[in-house]
Amino acid sequence: MCSASSSATLAFVESPVQLLNVLEWAYADARRAEVQRSEIQRADAGRAEVQRADAGCVDGSRADAGRADGQRADGPRSDAGRADGRRADGSRADAGRADGQRPDARRADAGCVDGSRADAGCVEVQRPDGPRADGPEPAALPDLTVVVLSPHDPMTRGQLRRMAELARDEGFRVRWEEARGGAGAPIKTIGGLRGPLRRAERIVIGDPFSRYVQLLLTLTRARDLIVVDDGTATMEFISQLAKGEPLVRWHRRGSRGARDMVFAPVSATARRRLTPDDGRRVEVFSSMPVEPPPGVTITANDFAWTRARFGPPRLTGGTDLVGTSLVETGVVDLERYLEAVGSLARAHGATRYFAHRRESAEKLSRVAGEVGLEIVRPDLPLELIARRGPIGHTIVSFPSTVVHTLPLALVGTGVQVAVCDVDPAWLTSDASPRAQGFLSGVTGTARDVRRLGPAPSRAPEAPRDAAPPTSPGPPAAPVAAS
Numbered sequence: 001m002c003s004a005s006s007s008a009t010l011a012f013v014e015s016p017v018q019l020l021n022v023l024e025w026a027y028a029d030a031r032r033a034e035v036q037r038s039e040i041q042r043a044d045a046g047r048a049e050v051q052r053a054d055a056g057c058v059d060g061s062r063a064d065a066g067r068a069d070g071q072r073a074d075g076p077r078s079d080a081g082r083a084d085g086r087r088a089d090g091s092r093a094d095a096g097r098a099d100g101q102r103p104d105a106r107r108a109d110a111g112c113v114d115g116s117r118a119d120a121g122c123v124e125v126q127r128p129d130g131p132r133a134d135g136p137e138p139a140a141l142p143d144l145t146v147v148v149l150s151p152h153d154p155m156t157r158g159q160l161r162r163m164a165e166l167a168r169d170e171g172f173r174v175r176w177e178e179a180r181g182g183a184g185a186p187i188k189t190i191g192g193l194r195g196p197l198r199r200a201e202r203i204v205i206g207d208p209f210s211r212y213v214q215l216l217l218t219l220t221r222a223r224d225l226i227v228v229d230d231g232t233a234t235m236e237f238i239s240q241l242a243k244g245e246p247l248v249r250w251h252r253r254g255s256r257g258a259r260d261m262v263f264a265p266v267s268a269t270a271r272r273r274l275t276p277d278d279g280r281r282v283e284v285f286s287s288m289p290v291e292p293p294p295g296v297t298i299t300a301n302d303f304a305w306t307r308a309r310f311g312p313p314r315l316t317g318g319t320d321l322v323g324t325s326l327v328e329t330g331v332v333d334l335e336r337y338l339e340a341v342g343s344l345a346r347a348h349g350a351t352r353y354f355a356h357r358r359e360s361a362e363k364l365s366r367v368a369g370e371v372g373l374e375i376v377r378p379d380l381p382l383e384l385i386a387r388r389g390p391i392g393h394t395i396v397s398f399p400s401t402v403v404h405t406l407p408l409a410l411v412g413t414g415v416q417v418a419v420c421d422v423d424p425a426w427l428t429s430d431a432s433p434r435a436q437g438f439l440s441g442v443t444g445t446a447r448d449v450r451r452l453g454p455a456p457s458r459a460p461e462a463p464r465d466a467a468p469p470t471s472p473g474p475p476a477a478p479v480a481a482s
Helices: 016-056 154-169 185-199 211-217 233-243 258-273 304-309 334-348 361-371 382-388 402-409 435-444
Strands: 009-013 144-149 173-177 202-205 224-228 281-286 297-300 319-322 350-354 374-376 394-397 416-419
Touching: 009 016, 009 185, 009 211, 016 144, 016 154, 016 224, 016 281, 016 304, 144 154, 144 185, 154 173, 173 185, 185 211, 202 211, 211 258, 233 281, 233 435, 304 382, 319 334, 334 350, 334 361, 334 394, 350 361, 361 374, 382 402, 394 402, 402 416, 402 435
Parallel strands: 009 144, 009 202, 144 173, 202 224, 224 281, 281 297, 319 350, 319 394, 350 374, 394 416
Antiparallel strands: none
């Protein structure tokens, strides 16, 4: 495998969504660097032309080198005089590229310090046919190693394996760590990463709430820290960072336990690392509507890599429902959730249910048996699945990350994203007091989506003396797509 010891940038991920957003950040970073290089080259070329003109026109006559347009004094145009490397007939000369590369070539070894190729997991990137994101395609990739801190959950591990393949296909190194594989695994993992952490110039993390990540942050000397989206948790992270609060996940309830107290000094150090100062830059790369704390740079994630690599999708014309793990995290009552799913399916004519990777098999079995939906368990994040297609003309979701990300990934495809609010009556007695406000904020800040309001959790009872209807009537029309 490609060695991680000399990597300029280390990225730590624990979920497939985090790895997707690391790829989005790397793509955006490369495009940003490409634009900066082009601007510098244009400025240098302009200064060189002025200098040549001054040197060639001291006696009032123009030398060949002094013509800013590359034209000889006797009329013919010199290819070498064109600052943009374009020949007189309009075609581009290879010499005009700053990297000496043909325009249709891609560098396979850009992602590997040692220049190794496919046998090291760093392979040449083939440009796909079809629509691409606006802007230049990067000519060189960041020097990046992705470190996967593998979780226990089988579905999450499976999606991470698939995302790791895509990362290698892009030319990046991937280091898979069984970070939770037994009592001695954390010590082994941290010991193996200590050297690379101290040498890395940039650190990219996907979950600032992770104790593993917080511990690793205490070992780095990097002065450039980037936080990529870990779903809607990014909104809570920004809020807590701005207020100087301890980093605590929004759905956690109650006072801190003994383990939290023991880990508190590490968490406090990590929070200081994530606070910018004169010698440390902090960037948040996010598709969420967040207001940056003082000194923090916010860079918009518009899913340009996803749109450049996949799609556009074929639309089925129907409606798809997107599942959530709110039941599994103890926020929403199971029975109320199943009733809401059934109401949405009937109202919008949905036939498929895209399961969240953390949804339990028991719950999904009831969704299939009681509601009658086809269960789809994606092997990649939903943004990629939807972009590849086929996907419904309308996607209905509860408050979650996808109500912010899918409109960006599917822009221009004609897919309508709708969000169903969570009724306060659905919350469990163990739900965090912050839960309702947080979920309402996720829904209320979503852009380019249709808000549906809470789905009725159960059908209203008919009056005792009311006559039964003669026919059930036609089904409700699905949500109109624009």
